[in-house]
Amino acid sequence: KAGVTQTPRYLIKTRGQQVTLSCSPISGHRSVSWYQQTPGQGLQFLFEYFSETQRNKGNFPGRFSGRQFSNSRSEMNVSTLELGDSALYLCASSPLAGVSYEQYFGPGTRLTVT
Amino acid sequence: KQEVTQIPAALSVPEGENLVLNCSFTDSAIYNLQWFRQDPGKGLTSLLLIQSSQREQTSGRLNASLDKSSGRSTLYIAASQPGDSATYLCASLSSGSARQLTFGSGTQLTVLP
Numbered sequence: 001k002a003g004v005t006q007t008p009r010y011l012i013k014t015r016g017q018q019v020t021l022s023c024s025p026i027s028g029h030r031s032v033s034w035y036q037q038t039p040g041q042g043l044q045f046l047f048e049y050f051s052e053t054q055r056n057k058g059n060f061p062g063r064f065s066g067r068q069f070s071n072s073r074s075e076m077n078v079s080t081l082e083l084g085d086s087a088l089y090l091c092a093s094s095p096l097a098g099v100s101y102e103q104y105f106g107p108g109t110r111l112t113v114t
Numbered sequence: 115k116q117e118v119t120q121i122p123a124a125l126s127v128p129e130g131e132n133l134v135l136n137c138s139f140t141d142s143a144i145y146n147l148q149w150f151r152q153d154p155g156k157g158l159t160s161l162l163l164i165q166s167s168q169r170e171q172t173s174g175r176l177n178a179s180l181d182k183s184s185g186r187s188t189l190y191i192a193a194s195q196p197g198d199s200a201t202y203l204c205a206s207l208s209s210g211s212a213r214q215l216t217f218g219s220g221t222q223l224t225v226l227p
Contacts, residue, residue: 004157014172015222033214033215035215035217039157042202042217042218042219042220043205043215043217044217045214045216048213048214055213056213056214058214088155090157090158092158092215101146101207101213102146102148102160102163103160103205103215104122104160105147105150105157105158105159105160106157107157108156108157111157
């Protein structure tokens with residue numbers, strides 16, 4: 001069974017630009033969550049999607065948004081990039097079909113904002 | 115708001131030693147607790163998941179325990195190897211409607227050959 005895939009793996013953008021990151025969950029998983037990891041703040045929850053609906057949202061500005069498609073693939077978008085948005089963005093999928101709620105993480109997208 | 119703390123922040127041990135990593139959380143209303151491993155620049159690898167109704171889980175040389183009443187979890191690594199060197203993170207999954215993982219800041223483990 002293929003794992004969680006994220007594209008692109010590395011990205012360099014300039015301040016003020018916008019960026020879209022993609023996440024394909026494990027086949028059969030319907031929940032996708034996004035996390036930001038920085039040296040200073042650690043891992044922080046961005047949002048969770050389930051069946052194309054955003055169920056939870058972390059404490060991030062509105063510049064961070066996401067969506068989920070009918071095949072459970074998810075994208076997150078960051079508009080008007082700031083230097084502080086440089087981070088490793090991790091996506092996790094979960095089956096939610098049982099009671100496990102175990103989260104499986106992808107390799108991440110390393111975003112550098114210059 | 116859930117807060118998760120991991121102690122120590124860094125640990126260096128000689129190969130073959132048994133070791134314990136600690137994780138504490140402030141809100142006992144959790145659905146489960148998960149331990150992850152992260153290698154430099156990489157994503158997270160799930161090691162063990164303990165449901166809130168369980169006391170411990172074991173996988174190979176790893177054993178994780180959970181004490182909800184005291185807000186603590188430990189990860190025990192037996193007979194450590196250099197390949198165990200990585201950052202270990204614990205995360206609690208909230209049991210309310212907002213199911214999100216709250217992570218600790220991690221313990222960076224170095225196993226010296």
